[in-house]
Amino acid sequence: MLNTLRKIVQEVNSAKDLKAALTIIVQRVKEAMGSQVCSVYLLDTETNRFVLMATEGLNKRSIGKVSMAPSEGLVGLVGTREEPLNLEDAASHPRFRYFAETGEERYASFLGAPIIHHRRVVGVLVIQQKERRQFDEGEEAFLVTMSAQLAGVIAHAEATGSIRGLGKQGKGIQEAKFIGVAGSPGAAVGTAVVVLPPADLEVVPDKAVDDIAAELQLFNQALERVREDMRALSAKLATQLRPEERALFDVYLMMLDDAALGSEVTTVIKTGQWAQGALRQVVGEHVNRFELMDDAYLRERASDVKDLGRRLLAYLQQERQQSLVYPDNTILVSEELSPAMLGEVPAGKLVGLVSVLGSGNSHVAIFARAMGIPTVMGAVDLPYSKIDGIQLIVDGYHGEVFTNPSEVLRKQYAEVVEEERQLTQGLSALRALPCETLDGHRMPLWVNTGLLADVVRAQERGAEGVGLYRTEVPFMIKDRFPSEKEQLAIYREQLAAFHPLPVTMRSLDIGGDKALSYFPIKEDNPFLGWRGIRVTLDHPEIFLVQTRAMLKASEGLDNLRILLPMISGTRELEEALHLIHRAWGEVRDEGADVLLPPVGVMIEIPAAVYQVRELARQVDFLSVGSNDLTQYLLAVDRNNPRVADLYDFLHPAVLQALRMVVDGAHAEGKPVSICGEMAGDPSAAVLLMAMGFDSLSMNATNLPKVKWLLRQISLSKAKELLAQLMAIDNPQVTHSTLHLALRNLGLSRVLNPASAIQA
Known part of the structure; x- marks a missing residue:
């Protein structure tokens, strides 16, 4: 049955439109199950009726004409209950509805399964037989599996119709x-x-050639032209990206090098294969290797190789990219x-x-x-x-x-x-003003940085420091670990740009969804695996070089703060502190006059929430990583579209955890900040301030909005609002209550402007 299922799905996937897809479904499912009837009913969202859209076994003239409301007939019952219905004698069921035009009365047994896509019932798949019999468990399981497989295909075909032509009822183009x-x-x-890909490598055929020299010349010309393109694009983006960020184009150029893709293709051409076939072979091998890797960053490299392969092929075919x-x-x-x-x-x-x-x-x-x-x-x-x-x-x-x-x-x-x-124009006037509430509470607003563009934007928006500098960015855009000297130059630039304001540099945080091409981490469950401090403690040589570079970069500026990611207990913290002190001693022995900077811990693992006081005793400050903490508390991968709607930083569990962290840090006399998407959400920032966070760090784009809102409210009002929301047990109700309260105060100006449309 699995083979049958696979074949049906493949055939349906290649259908030219929805009508063709549905016709294939009813024909193939009827054959596979040996039934006399197979029909598909789709839910028309405008009329809220299940409409017969394809059938094999019933009168085809009834297609598009027979329909029933969710409250009518057996099909409506399957749709509303959202579960299969297996009947030996359909006509005796109280919900059975007779349609003369289908000739349905001749069929006794009925098996229907709902077709559900993203929690939405899109239709019902039905099989029927003349003789009275109960369909067995295997048949029911097959139909349920079939409908689950087809849900995405039908939704895709529907969407394609509504995008480029007619919808399922022959209606004109509609919004999707x-x-x-x-x-x-x-x-x-x-x-x-x-x-679209400028050229399709997968369809290039093999072809033997006699004039190998001519093919090599063709390929070398294509290589040079793609190199020129890469250099030109790099130059074009020069004003928006720093040299280290533009290094991605250098990686492309290296891939094209005589010692990389270039030489491999040349070797294949010399065997008598034409240039296009040789290119397809080499790129295909590289892409397959990358795509089979579990590491997310390395899988991204497959798209880089494909991109280069397509560009080369386009030149080989004597046509530029579209x-x-x-x-x-x-x-x-x-x-x-x-x-x-x-x-x-x-x-x-x-x-x-x-x-x-x-x-x-x-x-x-x-x-x-x-x-x-x-x-x-x-x-x-x-x-x-x-x-x-x-x-x-x-x-x-x-x-x-x-x-x-x-x-x-x-x-x-x-x-x-x-x-x-x-709003952006209007808020620029706030740049020089302090972030202070109506009742005089001062709230420092810091920024998260990693790219050169972040520095410029942060300074334009009046940031008071850097709450999170992502040091992994310079590592991610190189093809090897940057040296101590290279790191020193990058960190010095960041520290000098914000001096005398504090700059919080997070130690290398790789693993999970952030990997290095030259340091692959292959794991089944990377988010719960070898990442953050776990990697750098296992490789003290990486940690020490980075810490030394940070310390040397801070000489004479003294605005560095070091932040340790993914700490889950005191043992890891003690090991990291030992290495920091060792690096500091080495740097001082070399003659650098550097103060030992404040060291902090990121609270982003639930275990750290429950050990907050023990951790706070050993460090100078705490910083909550709201993105990961929310992800781990709710067990939701925020990059997965299927569960992304469950990721919610106003979930009661997240709010309670945040309050525990603030209370624990303050009980030990230590300041606590928060960085991540939550801090940059103006309405959430009101709650964070009320909880007692000492500073908020966010994307530079959102800083003026947060500043405007916090300047328009009093701390006492914010605390009143927080107390009200902490009693709510549903995140959706929390969101709506918070937004309603801010609207009633006349403070909706900087709330997510698209939220009103969504509502």
């Missing part, structure tokens, strides 16, 4: 919504420009966006990004946040190849993409975009 993962905040309304026209308000869409694709768009035209694959922590998402471009990643259901040239809305707040948006929705989001623009 696709869910992904929020990659970079903001909203954009614009025109989709789909970047001659794309970029309209004003371009929303770039691709199966896998690469940083190089961003550089192709003329300055000022790119307003949004959508990637079918990838997570909120991929290179592209990091670049997008640094450049302030609204982005949705992981929109896996989006039929991206069909949407070129159509109107799109990108909602980077909620991770949603709307195709063919209605005039009303377009107008609403256009207002959000304009509101954001005006």
